[in-house]
Amino acid sequence: MSDARSPQRITVLGAGSWGTTFAKVLADAGRDVTLWARRAEVAGEVASAHTNSAYLPDIRLPDNLTATADPAAALEEAQAVVLAVPSQSLRSNLERWRALLPPGVPLVSLAKGVELGSLKRMSEVIAEVAECPPDRVVVVSGPNLAKEIALGQPSAAVLACADHERAVAVQQACSNSYFRPYTNTDVVGCELGGACKNVIALSCGMAVGMGFGTNTVATLITRGLAEMARLGSKLGADPLTFAGLAGVGDLVATCSSPLSRNRTFGERLGRGDTVERAQSAAGGQVAEGVMSCSSIRELAGGLGVDMPITDAMYRVCHEGGDLRSLGAELLGRERKHEWS
Ligand SMILES: NC(=O)C1=CN([C@@H]2O[C@H](COP(=O)(O)OP(=O)(O)OC[C@H]3O[C@@H](n4cnc5c(N)ncnc54)[C@H](O)[C@@H]3O)[C@@H](O)[C@H]2O)C=CC1
Ligand SMILES: O=C(CO)COP(=O)(O)O
Missing domain, CATH: 1.10.1040.10 (N-(1-d-carboxylethyl)-l-norvaline Dehydrogenase; domain 2)
Structure with missing residues (x-):
């Protein structure tokens, strides 16, 4: 696949340790990244000081990573959307964001959990709430302790999606000198x-x-x-x-x-x-x-x-x-x- 099919403008929803780190990974791979933070003070600090001291103390975030606490502004013109809130809050957050999601873009799931009650995996929750086919969801998993990756230490990950081409597009978007994602169709x-x-x-x-x-x-x-x-x-x-x-x-x-x-x-x-x-x-x-x-x-x-x-x-x-x-x-x- 040519790089032209890989998303350039990417929104990450959730500014905790992994959301912020994955946003940095994407920015270090040359993407224009907007991070949505629940708290306005976190968004303000990321946007102006290029740090997120609550979650990643001592890490300088790249200039091509900006932030907002307004989900509508965050999602405007996004070509891929990364979901980075904890598993048990994913459904309720996504219900609020559903109408703002740009049609057809890859939905990338960072959360590692199984939903209480429904017993669904996160990609199942996303496809259900976003009313999209399961092959629009790309799952990120692997040995990815946020702090080490934020420090630029070498690490690999898996991008799982039933649609291999979609996984490849996201793979291109997040590959950089310290982060090596592999694709897999076993979601x-x-x-x-x-x-x-x-x-x-x-x-x-x-x-x-x-x-x-x-x-x-x-x-x-x-x-x-x-x-x-x-x-x-x-x-x-x-x-x-x-x-x-x-x-x-x-x-x-x-x-x-x-x-x-x-x-x-x-x-x-x-x-x-x-x-x-x-x-x-x-x-x-x-x-x-x-x-x-x-x-x-x-x-x-x-x-x-x-x-x-x-x-x-x-x-x-x-x-x-x-x-x-x-x-x-x-x-x-x-x-x-x-x-x-
Ligand atoms: N931290 C890590 O090293 C890694 C984490 N993960 C997974 O990524 C997911 C997110 O984890 P982290 O970013 O590390 O978590 P975190 O605890 O550092 O931050 C979670 C983020 O979600 C927000 N949040 C918490 N509850 C919320 C709610 N009810 N509604 C809206 N926002 C809420 C918090 O304000 C924070 O911005 C988890 O499923 C975790 O298992 C996956 C790989 C690595
Ligand atoms: O998923 C992780 C590493 O891959 C992070 O693990 P913890 O949520 O236990 O910090």
Whole structure:
């Protein structure tokens, strides 16, 4: 595809850590980017000082990245729209923005979660609310801790879309010297990988907080991969996707890094904090796994898929379950073959 088909003017809706960072990625790839921020003071700071100190302290944002708190102004003449608000608020925000979306442009989803209640993946929510065909939605996933990318550290990602040409157009728009996106047509696998790894990262954080070492974390990562792949294959995902950037890549990054909000949240619980204290320590930043453990558990339950780590995370986060007895329960389950 020629660069002429790749969007030049791009709007990012949501100015948190990843929305702001992805806007920088696009601007560093030569695109003209407008960032919408919920708070006028954040939009003002990005537009005038080229910083977003609430989410990305010490990062200088490029000059071809501007910001506004007015969604209509943000979306005017956009050739692609990036949705960068947390999963559980995506539907209500998109309902407000629907009438402002330019017709036919790619809708790019950054959120990693499964909606409570509907049990839908984010691309399903977007297609439903925007009343567009699913192949207009491009999903971004992979090992993408915002701060490292904002610092220009090398990283890769996956752009998943049923329409390969559309994924290629977005791929061109966000490729730069430090960010290398690959395309994939397995939207289901890429989205489930991104949502499930947040739940597994909670468990790894808990293990670390309880004083356990690398073997425990590696066990949780690997068995977490097994349970997400089980769910994915039941829902028609390509098993190979879980061996890629949106599967093992994102799992390893999120489960190993102190920069992960999900892992940090789990670590606090592992050290004895309550869910409420861990929530307030997150300072308004989203740990998606706390909500998604509930929707993913319900999704898996309805399909008869066994996800013991996800189930344990649900019991810790929503039923006041005791970490040590849940750990013992996980280890004491019926013995089985590795791949059964
Ligand atoms: N931060 C990261 O490293 C990465 C995050 N993601 C995903 O991207 C999505 C967004 O995450 P972040 O930008 O990191 O989150 P964040 O917590 O840093 O910021 C979220 C943004 O959404 C806004 N927001 C929060 N609740 C809202 C609501 N009800 N209505 C409207 N706006 C609201 C906040 O003001 C903020 O601008 C999440 O699904 C996350 O899992 C994906 C890859 C990397
Ligand atoms: O998705 C992420 C890295 O790929 C970010 O993880 P956290 O939301 O746990 O910070």
